[in-house]
Amino acid sequence: MSILLTRRAEQYGERTAIIAPEGSFTYRQLLDASGKVASFLLDGPIDLQQRPVAFLAPPGFHYVALQWGIWRAGGIAVPLSVFHPRPELEYVLDDTTPAAVVAHPDFVNRLDPLAGERNIRFALSTEALRHAEGPLPSVAQSQRAMILYTSGTTGKPKGVVTTHENIAAQMTSLVEAWGWTGDDRILEVLPLHHVHGIVNVIACALWVGAVCEIFPAFDARKVWDRIAQGGLTLFMAVPTIYVKLIDAWEKASPAERERMSLGCRRMRLMVSGSAALPVPTLERWKEISGHVLLERYGMTEIGMCLSNLLHGKRFPGSVGTPLPGVEVRLTDETGVPAGPGTPAEIVVRGKTVFLEYWKRPEETKKAFRDGWFLTGDLAVQENGIYRIFGRSSVDIIKTGGYKVSALEIEEILLTHPHIKECAVVGIPDPVWGERVVAGLVMREGASLDLDALRAWAKERLAPYKVPRDAFEFQELPRNAMGKVSKPDLKKIIEGRQG
Numbered sequence: 001m002s003i004l005l006t007r008r009a010e011q012y013g014e015r016t017a018i019i020a021p022e023g024s025f026t027y028r029q030l031l032d033a034s035g036k037v038a039s040f041l042l043d044g045p046i047d048l049q050q051r052p053v054a055f056l057a058p059p060g061f062h063y064v065a066l067q068w069g070i071w072r073a074g075g076i077a078v079p080l081s082v083f084h085p086r087p088e089l090e091y092v093l094d095d096t097t098p099a100a101v102v103a104h105p106d107f108v109n110r111l112d113p114l115a116g117e118r119n120i121r122f123a124l125s126t127e128a129l130r131h132a133e134g135p136l137p138s139v140a141q142s143q144r145a146m147i148l149y150t151s152g153t154t155g156k157p158k159g160v161v162t163t164h165e166n167i168a169a170q171m172t173s174l175v176e177a178w179g180w181t182g183d184d185r186i187l188e189v190l191p192l193h194h195v196h197g198i199v200n201v202i203a204c205a206l207w208v209g210a211v212c213e214i215f216p217a218f219d220a221r222k223v224w225d226r227i228a229q230g231g232l233t234l235f236m237a238v239p240t241i242y243v244k245l246i247d248a249w250e251k252a253s254p255a256e257r258e259r260m261s262l263g264c265r266r267m268r269l270m271v272s273g274s275a276a277l278p279v280p281t282l283e284r285w286k287e288i289s290g291h292v293l294l295e296r297y298g299m300t301e302i303g304m305c306l307s308n309l310l311h312g313k314r315f316p317g318s319v320g321t322p323l324p325g326v327e328v329r330l331t332d333e334t335g336v337p338a339g340p341g342t343p344a345e346i347v348v349r350g351k352t353v354f355l356e357y358w359k360r361p362e363e364t365k366k367a368f369r370d371g372w373f374l375t376g377d378l379a380v381q382e383n384g385i386y387r388i389f390g391r392s393s394v395d396i397i398k399t400g401g402y403k404v405s406a407l408e409i410e411e412i413l414l415t416h417p418h419i420k421e422c423a424v425v426g427i428p429d430p431v432w433g434e435r436v437v438a439g440l441v442m443r444e445g446a447s448l449d450l451d452a453l454r455a456w457a458k459e460r461l462a463p464y465k466v467p468r469d470a471f472e473f474q475e476l477p478r479n480a481m482g483k484v485s486k487p488d489l490k491k492i493i494e495g496r497q498g
């Protein structure tokens with residue numbers, strides 16, 4: 001049995017699937033390429049038997065061929081991030097202990113040594129794509145398909161495991177809600193180690209036989225040029241991307257602006273998610289593009305959950321109603337449903353919800369109550385419309401759509417020889433939503449050098465986790481229990497920034 005996504009691709013044959021830096025590729029070419037990758041990975045055994053395979057490729061055709069190849073060989077796809085420094089890549093390799101690591105030639109120097117030190121089979125994507133195609137195993141929908149790393153409230157990131165069935169449920173829910181068809185054409189500009197780019201954009205497009213144009217990275221000018229050319233029907237991004245696009249539009253000449261805006265008006269849908277969309281951004285985008293951005297809410301563990309309507313009124317500042325196939329409730333800490341207008345935790349149930357945290361049975365157990373996944377996000381519901389109210393933990397920060405853990409950053413900062421104590425908080429920011437900022441108590445004789453600290457941190461943490469600012473304290477504000485009071489720290493930092 002083949003997985004549903006590739007089975008559907010058989011029907012689309014000679015239609016264009018992907019337009020990427022490497023060229024333009026049909027569904028048939030994607031199937032052939034992923035078949036080669038799968039046969040290469042198997043190389044003897046008849047099935048990878050749900051062993052993880054880590055891969056690192058820039059957004060493009062190789063990325064998708066590797067992902068599908070791993071799936072077709074019966075493996076679990078573990079996308080590594082092109083932005084991650086050595087320690088973050090090592091963490092994922094050590095946590096997943098993959099059967100193989102496959103890298104695009106651009107990343108050979110980054111990954112080959114890491115695989116070698118761990119005795120993991122290493123291969124280049126180009127090598128895998130040249131292999132002869134052989135027989136492939138039967139892959140059940142219930143098998144594990146993907147591990148995505150997500151930051152939580154407990155220090156190091158956790159691997160979120162989804163099955164083929166979970167991913168299929170996530171795709172079909174969005175395809176139905178947002179009216180995806182084979183006539184769609186979407187531009188992908190998001191990073192491909194998170195669900196927004198992987199599932200909402202690429203997988204949904206390939207599920208329906210649409211065209212997915214993949215940019216290697218986000219670049220506001222290039223995105224506008226492509227939109228202005230016309231022909232796109234869909235665009236999906238995080239609020240920070242819309243803020244950056246607004247900024248680029250404002251810097252353009254009147255003639256350019258007209259072409260840019262016209263390109264947007266020809267699209268059928270523009271979506272925002274992964275972080276709260278500020279109402280002024282929604283309003284400015286409407287003036288520029290003619291679109292009321294469709295805001296939706298989701299999470300790595302559950303895919304997409306709540307969404308404004310494709311047809312019908314969209315409510316600024318709200319995330320709409322439950323998506324098809326997703327059961328949503330707001331409950332207090334004992335599981336009792338909250339009444340309309342009362343802020344409570346969003347809990348979710350359904351086939352879209354992940355299977356487990358990789359090798360963390362205790363944490364998996366704690367994440368559910370009576371079969372409902374506890375998101376840690378707070379919302380209020382009135383007349384069936386949900387509004388996100390915040391998060392139950394101050395230790396989770398959302399910056400430019402990335403979720404980062406204050407505790408993980410603190411753990412690294414505390415290994416700096418000049419830092420005695422630290423506390424990391426998210427400070428509201430008009431571009432990034434929240435900005436990562438550190439309060440530091442330096443060791444005697446040491447003083448804070450922000451540039452040096454950032455350079456040091458970049459060798460250890462993904463760039464978006466590195467504090468943008470840091471403030472020196474004689475002592476950090478503490479509560480009566482002696483614990484650092486992050487709400488007080490935030491207030492002091494905001495005050496110091498004026």
Ligand code: MLC
Binds near residue numbers: 190195197274299464
């Ligand atoms: C880049 N930088 C960031 C950052 N992104 N800093 C903080 N937060 C971020 N998100 C750093 C760069 O390393 C650089 O550092 C500096 O900011 C300027 O970079 P830039 O070139 O201006 O940024 P850019 O490359 O344009 O990136 C911005 C962005 C990117 C918005 C395109 O952050 C992005 O792709 N975000 C999307 C994340 C995402 O897909 N999240 C979905 C998670 S799934 P320096 O030091 O070099 O100056 C999920 C579920 C759901 O949330 O509901 O979807």
Ligand code: AMP
Binds near residue numbers: 275319403
């Ligand atoms: P991640 O763990 O990276 O998948 O991020 C998921 C988190 O992003 C959720 O738990 C929310 O906190 C946040 N999020 C996603 N969409 C929205 C939205 N539309 N509004 C507010 N927060 C959001």
